Amino acid sequence: MTKVKPKNTALREETIAAADRLHSAAIHLLRRVRKQDAVSGVGPAQLSALSVLVFAGPKTLGELAVAEQIKPPTMSRIVAALSRSRLAEITRDPHDARRMQIRASGKGTRLLQQGRKRRIEYLAAHLDSLTPDDLARVSAAAEIMETLLRNWR
Numbered sequence: 001m002t003k004v005k006p007k008n009t010a011l012r013e014e015t016i017a018a019a020d021r022l023h024s025a026a027i028h029l030l031r032r033v034r035k036q037d038a039v040s041g042v043g044p045a046q047l048s049a050l051s052v053l054v055f056a057g058p059k060t061l062g063e064l065a066v067a068e069q070i071k072p073p074t075m076s077r078i079v080a081a082l083s084r085s086r087l088a089e090i091t092r093d094p095h096d097a098r099r100m101q102i103r104a105s106g107k108g109t110r111l112l113q114q115g116r117k118r119r120i121e122y123l124a125a126h127l128d129s130l131t132p133d134d135l136a137r138v139s140a141a142a143e144i145m146e147t148l149l150r151n152w153r
Contacts, residue, residue, distance in 0.1 A: 036118040054112045058103035
């Protein structure tokens with residue numbers, strides 16, 4: 001299990017440098033693979049919210065806004081657009097009629113899965129140019145990042 005340093009402990013320079021490089025690489029990688037999303041005809045904010053619904057399950061408007069780190073009125077507009085496009089379905093909460101449950105529709109799930117497949121294939125095409133040793137290192141780094149994220153606090 002990954003240990004987290006107390007907040008008042010100074011971080012080593014090499015840790016800061018690694019974090020800086022990883023942060024920059026992750027942003028650039030995401031921007032490049034995200035270009036594949038243009039094919040869907042759906043904007044990034046809608047795709048991001050739809051992703052939460054597909055991979056985390058139905059949410060209320062408030063839960064979805066928190067997950068996406070945006071204000072509820074903004075999320076309301078995003079959800080309305082998803083609903084108009086039939087990518088999401090909105091139903092009343094069976095326990096509280098004032099609350100709405102938002103879930104990805106079959107169409108929305110398929111759209112997101114197709115987009116994810118496009119991104120992965122695009123990235124794989126670029127990874128294919130790596131040597132077997134470099135590809136193994138990328139795979140090992142991904143495993144380390146997955147472990148770090150599982151233990152994130």
